[in-house]
Amino acid sequence: MKEIRVSIGSLGVLGLRNIKLPAPPTTLYLMVGEKCMYNCAYCPQSRSSHGSTEYLSRVIWPKTEWSKLKEAVKNAPELVKRICFQVVNSPHFLEDTLFFIRDIKSVSALPISVSIRLSNINDVDALFSSGANRIGLALDVATEKTFAEYRGGNFSDTVNFILKAGKKHPRSITTHIIVGMGESDRELHDLMKLFFENTITVGLFAFTPIKGTRMENKKPPELKRYRRIQFMRYLFSVGKEFDVEFNGEGALSSVSGENIGEMLKNPYVFTTSGCPHCNRPYYNEEPMGPMFNYPFPPQNAERIINEFVQYVSNDRVVFKI
Numbered sequence: 661m662k663e664i665r666v667s668i669g670s671l672g673v674l675g676l677r678n679i680k681l682p683a684p685p686t687t688l689y690l691m692v693g694e695k696c697m698y699n700c701a702y703c704p705q706s707r708s709s710h711g712s713t714e715y716l717s718r719v720i721w722p723k724t725e726w727s728k729l730k731e732a733v734k735n736a737p738e739l740v741k742r743i744c745f746q747v748v749n750s751p752h753f754l755e756d757t758l759f760f761i762r763d764i765k766s767v768s769a770l771p772i773s774v775s776i777r778l779s780n781i782n783d784v785d786a787l788f789s790s791g792a793n794r795i796g797l798a799l800d801v802a803t804e805k806t807f808a809e810y811r812g813g814n815f816s817d818t819v820n821f822i823l824k825a826g827k828k829h830p831r832s833i834t835t836h837i838i839v840g841m842g843e844s845d846r847e848l849h850d851l852m853k854l855f856f857e858n859t860i861t862v863g864l865f866a867f868t869p870i871k872g873t874r875m876e877n878k879k880p881p882e883l884k885r886y887r888r889i890q891f892m893r894y895l896f897s898v899g900k901e902f903d904v905e906f907n908g909e910g911a912l913s914s915v916s917g918e919n920i921g922e923m924l925k926n927p928y929v930f931t932t933s934g935c936p937h938c939n940r941p942y943y944n945e946e947p948m949g950p951m952f953n954y955p956f957p958p959q960n961a962e963r964i965i966n967e968f969v970q971y972v973s974n975d976r977v978v979f980k981i
């Protein structure tokens with residue numbers, strides 16, 4: 661009997677678990693494999709983590725019979741807008757992922773994302789050929805100096821591989837970046853600019869300490885810092901031209917550009933980012949907050965803006981640092 665781990669919210673939205681969903685996922689999240697061959701310091705699936713393999717980020721993923729899941733997807737095509745396979749690099753991870761993609765495609769026309777760690781472009785091609793519509797190649801850690809320590813491997817090689825995949829499959833690659841891994845705002849700016857200029861979408865995450873991982877005692881980023889990075893990401897994502905200023909420590913102090921104050925008021929600035937319709941409810945936050953990524957546009961954008969913006973004048977937004 662084939663099984664797959666499914667995020668608890670996804671089981672809820674499909675009616676396979678009777679749970680209250682304060683924010684239903686708009687994408688179905690499925691986990692392929694468990695216990696990774698890599699050793700990322702922040703991940704409960706990493707080789708050295710003592711955390712439960714039921715977890716990815718702060719979400720629980722119960723094992724589910726594949727045929728049952730497939731049937732539920734087939735019978736309820738309107739409940740979600742995308743399927744995302746989150747692949748843990750355990751034995752046979754690629755063959756298993758290819759199988760799951762082809763099999764779900766036989767019953768569903770939903771677009772498919774795959775979040776996976778790869779270094780061979782032929783494997784990226786194989787995933788697209790099997791029916792995936794977007795591939796997520798996570799960078800996670802945004803600086804050369806912390807990459808080797810927290811993620812392992814070579815930073816430049818990883819960035820170049822993501823760019824290569826983006827060149828071969830334009831507008832079809834997503835990357836993930838985690839804020840709060842020892843990087844500066846300036847480094848995040850430069851990296852996001854590079855990715856968006858190469859048609860690669862950036863999904864932002866806030867570092868979340870998970871019990872049993874090497875980074876369990878580190879702190880999440882300050883919310884007001886996360887907000888200014890979120891705003892900058894939003895501006896890149898809509899193709900806005902803007903200027904930035906940083907203080908001596910590389911923290912983003914202001915952003916300027918035509919109509920920038922109006923753009924700040926768009927509640928989508930604060931929502932989860934990445935592939936279309938990916939809202940990842942409570943990946944980074946307790947349901948009671950603080951909310952780093954809102955799964956749906958927040959009603960209270962004005963209050964959120966007041967928390968991290970000092971003032972707006974003459975097309976310039978100055979941040980509280």
Ligand code: SF4
Nearest residue numbers: 744775796934935938
């Ligand atoms: S942005 Fe969302 S849908 Fe896309 S790969 Fe990442 S988790 Fe999956």
